[in-house]
Amino acid sequence: MAPAGTLWTIPAQATGRIIRATAALAGVEIALPESYEHFVDNKKPEFLAKFSHGKIPAWEGADGFKLFEGAAIARYIASLGSNANLLGLTPEDAGLVDQWSHLVESELDHHTSLISYITSGILPYTKPTHTFSLERQARTLDTLENHLKTSTFFVGERITLADITVAGFVYRGVARTIDAPARAKIPNLIRHLETIVNQPKLKDIFGSIEYIEKGLEYKPPAKEKKEPKPAAAPTPKAEKKPKKEEAEDDDEPAVPAEPKVKNPLDDLPKSTFNLEDWKRAYSNKETRGAGGAIEWFYDNYDPEGFSIWRVDFKYNEELTQTFMSNNQIGGFFNRLEASRKYLFGSIGVLGTSGNSAIAGVFITRGPEIKATVDAAPDWESYAYKKLDVKGNEEDKKFFEAALAWDLELDGKAWTDGKNFK
The missing domain is CATH 3.30.70.1010 (Translation elongation factor EF1B, gamma chain, conserved domain)
Structure with missing residues (x-):
């Protein structure tokens, strides 16, 4: 079977992995470029001529159809494998698939990325930002966990794109921010993750799950130790001249020090x-x-x-x-x-x-x-x-x-x- 098109992505990209998993379950053959160097190839004129924003994942169909943004590509690929019903059986199912997919991307993976950026130094670290992201992530995990207390999958009784998307972003989260204490509160979500990524068609795409024991933390850069300066050799004292002679030897008049600028607020009446x-x-x-x-x-x-x-x-x-x-x-x-x-x-x-x-x-x-x-x-x-x-x-x-x-x-x-x- 000829590939339906080519997907530009990199192995570690969560959205690219979700698209590949979707294609595997949909029975859609996709090709990957023979070579791709991120931040190099996607800045070249020939790439930008096809995908104006320069982002990956990016899709170029065998029929010439082009698409970027991971969620859009995954949904398109899911629609090509109609027999797999990855978008559900009804319009209502399709709406629920989009609901869960959007929730986990915007409220879970967004904060996984933000915590990764600020703890690694890519963005300035602030404790309130870190705390806020963990709280938003915990709220989302709780919502997902509560749904799975009474359901095996997120929409209907079979795997849909919603399950692939949730598992794809949770898979990334448990390796970075969803640590052991957080996982103890979401046993059903972890069960769901392991069910999806261990599907026979998906094992090679996801590989083994990496569980982090302690979530990413910010470590301030170590201060450089200053080497002690060698003691300076004593300098011979200059011969002291009489004040009168010292003044006569000056070729240039002394430059008066600049007056200190006073802030006008200092002149305001004192306040209690x-x-x-x-x-x-x-x-x-x-x-x-x-x-x-x-x-x-x-x-x-x-x-x-x-x-x-x-x-x-x-x-x-x-x-x-x-x-x-x-x-x-x-x-x-x-x-x-x-x-x-x-x-x-x-x-x-x-x-x-x-x-x-x-x-x-x-x-x-x-x-x-x-x-x-x-x-x-x-x-x-x-x-x-x-x-x-x-x-x-x-x-x-x-x-x-x-x-x-x-x-x-x-x-x-x-x-x-x-x-x-």
Whole structure:
């Protein structure tokens, strides 16, 4: 039987493995290119002429039909093997296949990838991002586990594309982030994984399952040990000249030291509110509740010396991945370093990738915000609105939610964030 087409992928790619498994169960013959070097061949003009985005997996059918994006290719291959019923028997079945496939890719494998990126140093590591990804992954595993408590497969009574996709991404997860304690909570999902990958037609595609005992963790790079400098040989003392002669020997007049630039915020009247004490209280206390940081703030806040501002990114429609938006906040904060003694911030990403916003609050010295934030070149990309936390209930709720990282706007819940302190 002649191959239905050629699939560009690499052995370790999860989506490529899912497509190959789908083809095996569908009875569709596919070919792999004789040679393919990732990040080289997919950047060549001849590859980009066929697949404009330069991504793999990519499919070129024997009939000339071209397709990229793993989920789309897997579904197309499944449809070619109609007798296998990998898309189910009814339109409702097909919808459920898409449901489970999309869930496991967007909510499980996405966070497996993100944890891999931040623990390996490809992306900057932050503990909140790591924790958030593990929580989202655990929630998804729980959903999958609950379904399999009463079902052998995800759709109907036979293997479908949903089972192949779930198993393909769980197979990748158990080798990276779904460690022994996490697996103990999902015995039915592990049973399902082992059932699928050990199908006679799929054993060679998946190989043996690698179970990690402890999930990926971030290890800071080791500091280089400085070699002790050899003791410098004593230098002979120069002959001391009389002050008058020293002045006469100077060919150039002494250059006066540049005057130290004073920040205009230092000239503001003294305030009873100490920003450094607030930063310590916020860092060391629970945010809400009796004795918490918010209570401490209201007990000590002096509106005569400080002001509170709502911060909103002006161009939310340009935001894509939430972790990239969080990195953007980090970059903004880095550029505000010169204002650290005058400013506190709690700003976060709300929503999901492709549908998110950046919002939060600043506490600043003085009655206006510009003097502190214009240290950052991109400060004008944000809108600022002064909040009245003592006289306006909506302002107070917004302020407290931004501090507690549970702010929600227009149905978008807090996803991740950073503090400037």
